[in-house]
Amino acid sequence: xxxxxxxxxxxxQPVGSPLSLECTVEGTSNPNLYWYRQAAGRGLQLLFYSxxxxxxxxxxxxxxxxxxxxxxxxxxxxxxxxxxxxxxYLCAWSETLAGAYNEQFFxxxxxxxxx
Amino acid sequence: AQSVSQHNHHVILSEAASLELGCNYxxxxxxNLFWYVQYPGQHLQLLLKYFSGDPLVKGIxxxxxxFIKSKFSFNLRKPSVQWSDTAEYFCAVKEFNKFYFGxxxxxxxxx
Numbered sequence: 757x758x759x760x761x762x763x764x765x766x767x768x769q770p771v772g773s774p775l776s777l778e779c780t781v782e783g784t785s786n787p788n789l790y791w792y793r794q795a796a797g798r799g800l801q802l803l804f805y806s807x808x809x810x811x812x813x814x815x816x817x818x819x820x821x822x823x824x825x826x827x828x829x830x831x832x833x834x835x836x837x838x839x840x841x842x843x844x845y846l847c848a849w850s851e852t853l854a855g856a857y858n859e860q861f862f863x864x865x866x867x868x869x870x871x
Numbered sequence: 872a873q874s875v876s877q878h879n880h881h882v883i884l885s886e887a888a889s890l891e892l893g894c895n896y897x898x899x900x901x902x903n904l905f906w907y908v909q910y911p912g913q914h915l916q917l918l919l920k921y922f923s924g925d926p927l928v929k930g931i932x933x934x935x936x937x938f939i940k941s942k943f944s945f946n947l948r949k950p951s952v953q954w955s956d957t958a959e960y961f962c963a964v965k966e967f968n969k970f971y972f973g974x975x976x977x978x979x980x981x982x
Contacts (some may be wrong), residue, residue: 788968797880799961799974807968815969845914850970859905860963860970862915 758783762847769870775820775834779847782828787849790860799827804823807852808811828852842863843869856861872895873964877973880955884952885981889924892947892976894962903965904945906936907972910958921945932956 759782769775782789788807794802802815804822812822819838823831830847847863874897884890896902904916919930926938936947945962957980962973 790970792972797974799875799877801971802969802971805968848915848970850968858903858965859917859920861906861917864914 757864758849758861760847760849760861760863762845765864766867767869768860769837769850769868771839771864772836775832775837775841775868777829777832777845777847777868779863780828781830781849782852784828784849785813786827786852788852789824789828790848790850791830791832792846793866794846800846829857837870839870845869846851872969872973873902873966873970875962875964876934877962877976878977880974881977881979883979883981887951888948889954890947890952890978891976892960892962894945894947894973896943896945896964896971898961899940899943900966904936904938905965905970906930906945906947907952907961907963908958908963909975911957915961944963947973952953952978952980954980956980 761780777820790805791803794800806812807825809824820834845866848860850860876895878893884941904907904921907915908918909915918934919928921938922926934949936945941978964971
């Protein structure tokens with residue numbers, strides 16, 4: 757069966773420090789991968805998605821970037837964190853083939869606090 | 872890009888009351904529709920989904936949703952809620968490879 761891992765679970769970082777959040781998926785090949793930020797009362801904001809290694813689409817201009825160095829690995833990064841980067845970050849995956857089973861599956865999330 | 876509206880931000884019900892949560896998306900075309908639930912301290916998980924066919928879809932835990940194409944709506948219903956249904960509910964629309972989520976509805980069921 758497929759599983760999705762995210763780490764760390766929580767992170768407290770000072771303003772101006774770098775960031776690296778990692779997401780890995782097991783039990784599937786060539787998944788679509790997604791990064792979201794979840795803010796209270798605002799739902800899930802899609803930040804990046806990827807349909808393959810090295811292929812990243814950015815949905816909103818921001819202080820963050822994403823990379824996909826391996827098929828089932830998705831990394832969210834920042835060179836210098838801002839206070840406004842605080843939030844709950846979710847990774848998700850879905851099958852690439854069109855069909856009845858291409859809903860998204862979510863990881864446990866990372867709670868980032870920037871001080 | 873799609874825009875998804877969930878009109879009820881916070882709903883409080885007593886056990887055994889009926890539930891209907893509204894969801895509207897911004898325009899038609901080929902879309903897939905989903906409701907996700909997030910129980911306190913848990914991952915987002917799928918409640919139900921619509922791809923084609925019967926517009927009334929049934930999901931887990933007694934939930935159902937009706938797709939009304941002419942209204943761009945996909946409302947979630949449950950005839951009788953339980954205290955364990957206390958959670959946040961998200962409507963989502965999938966278009967091509969992207970998923971668009973509503974802002975969520977927090978449901979509080981009083982025992």
